[in-house]
Amino acid sequence: MAASTTASQGEMDASRVPIQWRDQCSALLIPLNKCRHKTLYAPWKCEDERHGYEK
Template identity: 65%
Template sequence: MPSSSTASQSELKANGVPLHWRDSCSALLIPLNVCRTKNNYLPWECEHEKHAYEKCQYDDYLRRMKELAKLKAQAQAEE
């Protein structure tokens, strides 16, 4: 199920995003890469885009860890 931060496959392909970067935060990666290319990868030029992408990645990580903990608790309860 695509979320608001997931780009379509055609957008990802048009922007040359590799397969291993096509995750739930892919819509934030496209403007980050455009900004990086436009500003010659200067680290202080694309801070807002980078922080937005990293926050999305972290929130996704937390969501997956909570889901895993829930599954482990269910499995332990069934034993």
């Protein structure tokens, strides 16, 4: 059985995910946004998270 890529409503609310981004890949978007915020959106950071989300 594959791991779920959909975050719960509570997780999305807590992470302030905009409604238009609440789809089946929301569980991958949350760690990506946390990494982006932590690294001040540096384009060379968070590559693993970004590639996972984009794939």
